Amino acid sequence: TGVVPNDGQFPNAKGVRTSFLCTGPMCRYAEDLEPMLRVMAGPGVNKLKLNEKVSLEKIKFHCMDHDGGSIFVWPVDKEILQAQKKVVEHLEGELGVQVQRVAIHKMKYSFQIWSAMMSSKDNDGQEAQLFTDLLGDQGKPVWPLWELMKWLVGMSSHTLPAIALGLTEKLMKLNPGGNAKLVSMGKSLQEEMEALLGPDGVLLYPSHPTIAPRHHSPICMPFNFAYTAIFNVLGLPVTQCPLGLSSEGLPLGIQLVAASYNDHLTLAVARYLEKAFGGWVVPGKV
Numbered sequence: 194t195g196v197v198p199n200d201g202q203f204p205n206a207k208g209v210r211t212s213f214l215c216t217g218p219m220c221r222y223a224e225d226l227e228p229m230l231r232v233m234a235g236p237g238v239n240k241l242k243l244n245e246k247v248s249l250e251k252i253k254f255h256c257m258d259h260d261g262g263s264i265f266v267w268p269v270d271k272e273i274l275q276a277q278k279k280v281v282e283h284l285e286g287e288l289g290v291q292v293q294r295v296a297i298h299k300m301k302y303s304f305q306i307w308s309a310m311m312s313s314k315d316n317d318g319q320e321a322q323l324f325t326d327l328l329g330d331q332g333k334p335v336w337p338l339w340e341l342m343k344w345l346v347g348m349s350s351h352t353l354p355a356i357a358l359g360l361t362e363k364l365m366k367l368n369p370g371g372n373a374k375l376v377s378m379g380k381s382l383q384e385e386m387e388a389l390l391g392p393d394g395v396l397l398y399p400s401h402p403t404i405a406p407r408h409h410s411p412i413c414m415p416f417n418f419a420y421t422a423i424f425n426v427l428g429l430p431v432t433q434c435p436l437g438l439s440s441e442g443l444p445l446g447i448q449l450v451a452a453s454y455n456d457h458l459t460l461a462v463a464r465y466l467e468k469a470f471g472g473w474v475v476p477g478k479v
Contacts, residue, residue: 194428194453196237197230204327209313213425223467226432227460240454247461254292255389256281256397261301265416267402276436276445277397283469292397295389299382302375304419306382309375310426312365325359337363354415383427390429390452395462400448404439424450432459434466435473444474 197216199206206214218229231238258277259269281292299306312323328335328351335351337359343349344356365372390396402417411417424431429450436445447466449459466472 196240197233210311212428215425221473223463223472242457245457247457249461249465250288250290251393252458253394254284254290255295255394256292257295257297260303261298263301263304265304266419267414267417269399269402270404272404272439273399273445277399277447280397280447280466297385299378302378303423304416305375306379307419307422307426308361308365309372310379312362313376324362328355328359335359353412357415379426386427386429387452394452395458396450398448398450400433400446404445405443428453430456430459432463434463436470438474
């Protein structure tokens with residue numbers, strides 16, 4: 194959070210969302226992530242510890258297979274769990290480390306926490322810009338219930354996930370007390386994660402509950418993004434690592450999470466896992 198400038202984003206974040214909008218590099222090869230991050234961050238790179246040498250054997254690894262069973266997301270696919278298990282076995286077998294399995298109860302409410310924090314006020318009491326206002330494209334705010342009715346007959350210009358997010362935002366506004374509790378839970382979760390990971394910890398966690406979905410299938414479960422979104426509002430650095438292909442030739446992956454500004458740990462582990470599991474794979478014949 195606050196390392197890479199948000200300048201040039203559209204729509205740009207305002208209020209509390211300024212700290213939730215975090216841009217990072219996307220590269221085929223893990224070794225390119227750090228130099229790209231240095232360029233993108235500019236002076237902000239001084240907040241990181243990219244010059245520190247990382248000893249993988251001294252990292253305290255933690256592993257969590259799923260969020261605990263949220264009703265808003267699908268269960269984690271078996272092949273993703275198998276891929277994550279292989280990573281744990283490799284780390285323990287080759288590095289001689291012990292990967293500690295953890296169950297963080299609040300992660301079950303990742304989507305609710307994300308939604309509440311996205312709508313919360315900043316330190317000056319300013320409310321975040323409503324998503325329905327952004328959908329209106331500088332015009333009149335969009336009424337999500339009306340858009341849902343239009344979508345059912347093929348007349349809405351918005352996608353179902355966007356409409357669902359707008360509806361969720363409206364519902365959250367109807368329960369300010371519950372919203373405040375979720376924001377408090379988010380801050381508590383952030384403290385719990387920081388304490389767990391500390392200066393030398395890395396968490397292994399699924400990037401998404403399903404393997405690369407077919408076009409339009411995410412409409413059926415539009416909130417699966419909570420697996421990554423939660424770390425945006427917690428302000429924690431994450432590096433996504435490819436782990437080969439599934440039985441159907443689709444990419445598998447895992448995300449590595451560290452405490453604030455410990456990107457050097459996740460980048461180092463990403464480079465290691467690339468060598469161990471092959472990294473980027475050509476998606477198909479040209």
